[in-house]
Amino acid sequence: QVQLVESGGGLVQAGDSLRLSCAASGRTFSGYNMGWFRQAPGKEREFVVAFSWSGGRTYYRDSVKGRFTISRDNAKNTVYLQMNSLTAEDTAVYYCAATRRYYSDGSYAFPRTYDSWGQGTQVTVSS
Secondary structure (H helix, E strand, C coil): CCEEEEECCEEEECCCCEEEEEEEECCCCCCCEEEEEEECCCCCCEEEEEECCCCCCEEECHHHCCCEEEEEEHHHCEEEEEECCCCHHHCEEEEEEEECCCCCCCHHHCHHHCCEECCCEEEEEEC
16 A cells, blocks of 8 residues: 655635645555545545546545645655635645545545545644
8 A cells, every 4th residue: 555644734814825745655656546535623524636547537526626726746756735715614634545446436535435544634724
């Protein structure tokens, strides 16, 4: 399995931007489907965005469309999550995840699809 480490979280004001990074190590990065999830206190972990390596497609949670962008730098074994126009509702611990499983029937949105997880990075947006 690949090991993942997130960074880039912090405390920002509503309307600000942040870029999260997810660095992968242990195995080659290529071929992995990648996802970002988040978990707010007292809530279940929820899907944010996913990237399909095989199809080159990206999938976004409706509430982040137009504000968040996922990208990857294969040379650096890193996935990024650019978050713009942040709101208090975006406050959560953000996790990146990886899997070699093929995405089907919306499986990208379910935590059980993923085999590797990072430790998470806290994002706090003050209103």
